[in-house]
Amino acid sequence: MADTTAADAAELEPAEISANPHYRGADFDLRRIRRSVFSALLQARGRFGGKRIAAIDADGRELSYNDIIKAAFALGHALKQGTEPGEAVGILLPTGVGSIISFYAISAYGRVPAMLNFTAGDRALKAACKACKCKRIVTAKRFIELGELDELEAMLAQDHEIVHLEDVRENLTLGDKIAAAVGMVAPWAVRARPSPDSAGVYLFTSGTEGDPKGVVLSHSNLLANVEQVRDHVRILPTDKVFNPLPTFHCFGLTGGVLVPLGLGVPTICHPTPLQAKTIVKRIAETGSTILFATDTFINQYARAATNGELNSLRFAVCGAERVKDETRSMLRRKFSVEIVEGYGLTEAAPVLAVNQPDNNRPGTVGQLMGGCEARLIPVEGINDGGQLHIRGPNIMKGYIRPSAPLVLEAPVDGWHDTGDIVSVDDGGFLRIRGRIKRFAKLGGEMVSLAVVENCATSLWPDSMHAAAALPDKRKGEQIILLTEYAKADRADLIAFARNHGINELSIPRKIIHVEAIPVLGTGKTDYGKVQRMVAELMGEGVAAPVPETAG
Missing domain, CATH: 3.40.50.12780 (ANL, N-terminal domain)
Structure with a gap:
């Protein structure tokens, strides 16, 4: 059976996807x-x-x-x-x-x-x-x-x-x-x-x-x-x-x-x-x-x-x-x-x-x-x-x-x-485009928080960055970026997005400088703590926690 491409999969109903899975047979005993x-x-x-x-x-x-x-x-x-x-x-x-x-x-x-x-x-x-x-x-x-x-x-x-x-x-x-x-x-x-x-x-x-x-x-x-x-x-x-x-x-x-x-x-x-x-x-x-x-x-x-x-x-x-x-x-x-x-x-x-x-x-x-x-x-x-x-x-x-x-x-x-x-x-x-819990919905569109972080990393590669989403009365959600880079400027992110054809919905509403992005013992970002930090810094109280990243 031929592999179903991602484009095909997106058009199928779940039952059809189940019947046509991406599959690699076991080569081992x-x-x-x-x-x-x-x-x-x-x-x-x-x-x-x-x-x-x-x-x-x-x-x-x-x-x-x-x-x-x-x-x-x-x-x-x-x-x-x-x-x-x-x-x-x-x-x-x-x-x-x-x-x-x-x-x-x-x-x-x-x-x-x-x-x-x-x-x-x-x-x-x-x-x-x-x-x-x-x-x-x-x-x-x-x-x-x-x-x-x-x-x-x-x-x-x-x-x-x-x-x-x-x-x-x-x-x-x-x-x-x-x-x-x-x-x-x-x-x-x-x-x-x-x-x-x-x-x-x-x-x-x-x-x-x-x-x-x-x-x-x-x-x-x-x-x-x-x-x-x-x-x-x-x-x-x-x-x-x-x-x-x-x-x-x-x-x-x-x-x-x-x-x-x-x-x-x-x-x-x-x-x-x-x-x-x-x-x-x-x-x-x-x-x-x-x-x-x-x-x-x-x-x-x-x-x-x-x-x-x-x-x-x-x-x-x-x-x-x-x-x-x-x-x-x-x-x-x-x-x-x-x-x-x-x-x-x-x-x-x-x-x-x-x-x-x-x-x-x-x-x-x-x-x-x-x-x-x-x-x-x-x-x-x-x-x-x-x-x-x-x-x-x-x-x-x-x-x-x-x-x-x-x-x-x-x-x-x-x-x-x-x-x-x-x-x-x-x-x-x-x-991997991101975890389902790490997408924000802005104006009816799904925006990957990983893309937001990737943009920041491209501009400021020597620092760590982490994005989170909070409720927004007008657009559904708003994106906030935490960064260790003290001179991070939202205008630079806007220019980067325009020059690279990136949807401007991926530009965070606000950038907040922090001394350190919280990480887990494995070195990857602790998004649960990031979410709580953003909520507190924005005066939103404690937001709902985000599940850990895969891996």
Whole structure:
């Protein structure tokens, strides 16, 4: 069946779109995903060798597959005491071998890792734990100390058991050590065998809609996405993946841990994406060839790098937010490195589409992953594109909420509404036009707030900008732009729009200078806080929150 173009889709009724989805058949063997994530790790060891380096920590410590599996069996045997199979165990750790081992340790014995966002605050974390009925949280004393998270830990300790990795290591029992020894030679005698369709991880939204939602991804969801990436992007045996993104974010977990370990290439961990100068030096020292990042962070790395510190990269994979033209050209000009832009959602484990190094269309997020279906639902006021719904083996089991712990809200018939407005070209490349909640309706026309921000970025590329919409009695809504650029002038935006053929409805009613645009832990703009800031600055009180961006 031929792909339906975006223009065709816009003219169809939803039922017809459902019958004529954009589709790419699965090229991978589905039998590979019918196992647990820990079983997949064991299989990778068998394929690539136990002595092969799997992960390198921030201090340079190298761990082989054998090291990770042995540690996971020992730690997991200790951590399982006092918990039941299928029970959630929280992980409050930065990106590093401690987080990787904890993830696999909890999985090895049939418990479910709940990846907790330590930047979210105690209220959001408690809500996340409530949603998945998590009673125990694994962390590290050194992390709490260096991150100055003593107050957060104390708040969590009121309702949860806090377990420090240092204490567990020092107090491993003979039984824990025997379990590790047996697991190394006869893993089938020790490890659990959860259903591939059971929960493999709990991840959480940023909570900009109120309490965070839990996203339940099965073992098969996660492994399907690994296989989709394997078949879509050519990763070489000589590659090294550099991952500074947090493992509490699906991009950092799947892209930075599950993909490289599943494909036999080392993952080089860094605990925070904020240390630009240190990161570029580590990329050079380790000879990393693939970098996972967001536009915000890779822009900082390109500026911080000197003396060819990024020259070892084959390409950089960017998601979570739109890649700016300035970022792309700077990386190409200074280091001859191409950015491969992709599109993902936590609900999709997370990769839905991505460009390829040898088939890269800047301005798009590439083609759909193998096995994924998509349909575009027409939206009033938008002629080019529609609201994207997706279905496939990587799509979540469903949501869970603090208001109804572990009560699964599954996608209807497997279809998930992304909330994004997307157009598709003749080659099947997706172009993200913005979230449906990030369009303003002015005089009967739909105006993308992302376009407003793009105009500002083109004029003032060294600063961050964020747009929001507020009610307007005359036009329905009005657009307000927050900017970090102190000299931003609305007249310049008007001139830019006229010179580039941009609808003048995209010109904000007012521009407000702020010291800093609020961002999430992943580096992308926190639009919930932006909306509240705009409402307060305009004297409108607290406006309705805006859902988090995809990615």
